[in-house]
Amino acid sequence: MVDNDPAVVTGIGVMLPNTTTVEQFWTNVSGGRSQVGALTRFEGLPVHAAAEITGFEHRAHLPTLADAHARKYSREVLITMSAVEQARRDAGLLQSDVDPRRLSVVLSSSRGPLSWWTAAIRGEDKGAFADKGAMFRGLPGCPASLSAIHTGAQGLVTTVSNACVGGHQAIGIALRELRAGASDAVLVGGHEFPILPEVAKCYLALGKGVLSGERDDPANAVRPYNSDREGFALGEGSVVLCLERRSHALRRGARVYATVLGHRSFNEADHPTTMDLTGKVTAGVISDVLDDAGRTAGEVDYFCSHGTATRYNDLAESRALRALYQDRSPGQLPPISSNKPIYGHTFGIAGIINVAATSLMLHHQRIAPTINLNSPDPECDHDHVAEGVREADLDLAVSLSFAFGSQTSVVALGAAA
Template sequence: MELKRVVVTGLGTLTPLGNNVEDYWTNLVNGVSGADNITLFDASKFKTRFACEVKGFDPTQFMDKKEARKLDRFAQLALVASDMAVADANISKDNVDIDRVGVIFASGIGGLTTFQDEVINFSQGDGTPRFNPFFIPKMILDIAAGQISMRHGFRGPNFAVVSACASSTNGLITAADNIRLGKADIILAGGSEAVISMAGVGGFNAMKAMSERNDDPKTASRPYDKDRDGFVMGEAAGVIILEEYEHAKKRGAKIYCELMGGGATADAYHLTAPHPEGLGARNVMLAALKDAGMKPEEIDYINTHGTSTPLGDGAEAKAITEVFGDHAYKLNISATKSMTGHCLGAAGVIEAIACIQSVIHDIVPPTINHFTADPTLDPNLNFTFNKAQKRTVNAALSNTFGFGGHNACVIVKKYVA
């Protein structure tokens, strides 16, 4: 069976660096940090009091107050990002078969803030079980996929994907495979996360996973820096419209790039720590290259998982040198989480969007906040420290790894008509 080609025909995103694709990309290239003091709740007693929030977001600008109240913030962000992507791809009931348009949408955690608030409200009462009737529909992480399909009337494959911080990358792979196998013409693939809350920040603080650099939030996310001390939490939503190539051509869609393939593996090692030799990371990049039918030397840029944790950054860098050999030193590597923070289940899709923009514009966004070289890292690797670099980017690879040992990787390639 010959697999169908998959192209990207629409993009939409809300991130700590901007509430549309253009602002997000401009701020990435300019090395802007999205970190600042937390405003979404009173974090004064928490070990970490800063994060990368989506700024200036008012859901009532995009939906009425009644609808907004029925949605957790993660689903609000998801709906708005999907609206952007659908408009960008010029999809309507007039030019597509809605029975063959699907939504595969990811989240690592879902409506954690809704869960937190409902339990707090119950605990402060007299024990009588009074819960909001929308408690469960607001909380469950598959509701974003359902809400998007209902909003736009899409009746194709519809479900959620969850694999912690690898969630939306796994969603992209699953969506692409559905199209390659002819099960859908178009799929809205993406992810959303919004857990900058007491439960989210407190929980990750308890794991000692996050930076506590409260005196200097904007430089706290320091991938590959000797003094990195943990990730900075972010929130975001992103949607990529994946479409079968001939279908896109037939309806005259603009094509941004081609999604060549992806890979998924497990570390099978530790609950939260990566394999120290980068075994899972190595295997997932090899799997993605094989799936894409590409050689290592065809890749120009890698957007790494690069969370700014002491163990993770080194393991991934080691895996890159093993997979790419001498070509590793011709690559540009960057960790855009230095600017966006770690957006958990949404990280994969917004970083894939960064790769798509890099392929389109032939610019590699930087890894900012690098001050002190880490002697354990190969000094000959080009981590694109502190300043964007112009170069031809024919193909880019995006890595995302999640708690539980989940690894996922996608490859996008320049489209030539």
């Protein structure tokens, strides 16, 4: 069913490596400026590249947060609160613009405050349990709750934890809140801080080609669809969107980046660590979400891929496009690109980054490229935007997300009406 009052993206908050504004985010994504650098957090493993946030100072983003409170919060909480606040400011959403009971916060994180817990358990944080702030620092949902307190949001406040589809699913929850009329605006996003040896070991245990071992050129560590790809690099940060019903946004004169037309999340109930390699299941999910929006695959102008630079992911996405467009040659498929080479793999917020980037592409009418792609795998030979940013006439775009647990998720976005 077509939504006559769809959700729109009116604000974007980003706290990523070397990126603390929407303008920096767009410059890096559209300009192909990788923020993946040499790994500094740990050593002793065959992992040498990561997208790390360094030198973060919360006061520039949370000037009204009392130092007495900030001292009780972890780095993860402060970065997330900063992204939530920036999304609200970017949307121009004032307290007088929305009933606080109708303002919600929905976030995603695949592992929650793992960095704080590991430091506490190892004994590296001597004051971990020295005050009641330990409760704030140790709960996965506290970044959302503390952000809601700081923002004054009294609506639904919750956190989704579902690997790499969690960000998309948070958007799905936000859409249901808005469509049901339970909320007028939702600050939806996530936080992920996985640059830890324990996390790296999890992915190294899956075998070669999952976590990149690039040493000499970290910016070239992530090479989606390339014939010599090695896997992904770990990335961290927080990204948040402000979603509103279009009527609410227009009533207050808000700028609109893009329209969120629909979301579908599907569990294949199949192998837990691979994905649909026929392409047919994913193609079906894409068709379903487009049908929900009253659109068709033939109208799609661009796909923002999950693009992890792992063999299974790359093949799954390429085969899904071929299954969706069976009457087209590879060269006639819609353009596709991945932002994983820019910010690494951020798991619980990967889908949020995709939707934020796609919203800006629709807004600017330009497709951001997949960098580090110079020799496509013959099985992934279709229209990759790899030559640099591409001018385009964009009206309909699709964001793809896959996760362990046999899960696929799709978000359809349209240009601002």
